[in-house]
Amino acid sequence: MVQVGPAQGGTVEIEFTAEDVARTRFAVSPLWEVVASVRVLKGADDQGVHRRWAEQVRPLLAAAKVDLTPLSRLIALGAECVPSFLVPPPTTPQPSLEVELAALRATPLELLRTTTPGVQECAAELRENPGRELGRLAEVIAAYWEVALAPYWPRMLALFEGDILNRAIHFAEGGARRLFDDFGPQVTWDSGTLQLVRRSSRGRRELGGRGLLLVPSAFVWPRIFSNLGSGDWQPTLRYPPRGIGTLWEQGPQPCSDALAGVLGRTRARLLAELTAPASTTDLARRIGLSAGGVSQHLTALRAAGLVSAHRTGRVVLYARTGVGESLVGDGRRYGV
Structure with a gap:
């Protein structure tokens, strides 16, 4: 049983x-x-x-x-x-x-x-x-x-x-x-x-x-x-896996205005969406961009050390690095 x-x-x-x-x-x-x-x-x-x-x-x-x-x-x-x-x-x-x-x-x-x-x-x-x-x-x-x-x-x-x-x-x-x-x-x-x-x-x-x-x-x-x-x-x-509460959500995750001022609104939103590792296709669906556009932004975030990429089978999942977690967490902590 x-x-x-x-x-x-x-x-x-x-x-x-x-x-x-x-x-x-x-x-x-x-x-x-x-x-x-x-x-x-x-x-x-x-x-x-x-x-x-x-x-x-x-x-x-x-x-x-x-x-x-x-x-x-x-x-x-x-x-x-x-x-x-x-x-x-x-x-x-x-x-x-x-x-x-x-x-x-x-x-x-x-x-x-x-x-x-x-x-x-x-x-x-x-x-x-x-x-x-x-x-x-x-x-x-x-x-x-x-x-x-x-x-x-x-x-x-x-x-x-x-x-x-x-x-x-x-x-x-x-x-x-x-x-x-x-x-x-x-x-x-x-x-x-x-x-x-x-x-x-x-x-x-x-x-x-x-x-x-x-x-x-x-x-x-x-x-x-x-x-x-x-x-x-x-x-x-x-x-239950991490992030289960967001599985059926359709609205965007909140992101810091201060972080958006540094990274740009789209890249800040992508970073905020990575509460759990996600694929390019999934991120594109969430924020309403093409997969190609999301891929370009993720490449830039990865070059800056804010996200990492991990291949699991045929899918590449992107996750926030420790630096990325700190940036998102600090922005929310101080209400900016």
Whole structure:
């Protein structure tokens, strides 16, 4: 089961060996975002972080006549977990939805079991005819994806990649302690042990040399979902990335008038927008310039030592340097 971890309840202590630290990795999961976003549409967004997205996609889903029943029945909102077979941990850093759906269709019969309250009957139906029912479930997920998530995926992926980049830098700077020190109050690191607050369980867990899989997720905030004991699967934490509050924003980020006077309004805005690493395409969309124009400004900012560029796969992400952070922070601190 993939369990929800709130800022209350018991504490699970996850023990790391040197091999576990060596095998800890990051990945993104389109399939998980499908499941987590359906939870949001069912009401799991108390803070309204995804309200703008939900208001946009609900009428689109209705117009496309996407029947979510086969999937929705497996996601019990009041339950403290999600069936593990529905969201197996990704085995590669950035799998496509098609790859994850192929794995879902091939789920072994013995894994189609769950103790999640409210979904046992649905799981039993899957076990009666797994080929047909899993195929039907995959078709529903694919149809939902095309309407509700595919148009937003580049933006989401940029957020995930930026968060992974930031955390990789943190790990390089200060090891595992630095990696985990801003996951929020639910997660703390102490002497080779990761302490995770969970709603209904406590105790100690050993990773067994498998390491920990860290998956940034847009639709879990403010919670962390964990899967620490599902057979041979790698133990997994799904967590909200940095900058999640800006994911659906359409307005520009405020920038300092004083900084704009030195750098120019456009370059100051670009620097202000880099609250998390972003691609040229994403920045161009935000501030209304062509990608080529943004690229020219970023080149100038990079030459001045205010931004750095990092390639992640086929995408180049730009991030503020320490000097850039100081300039933006000082301008806001003094209200200029």
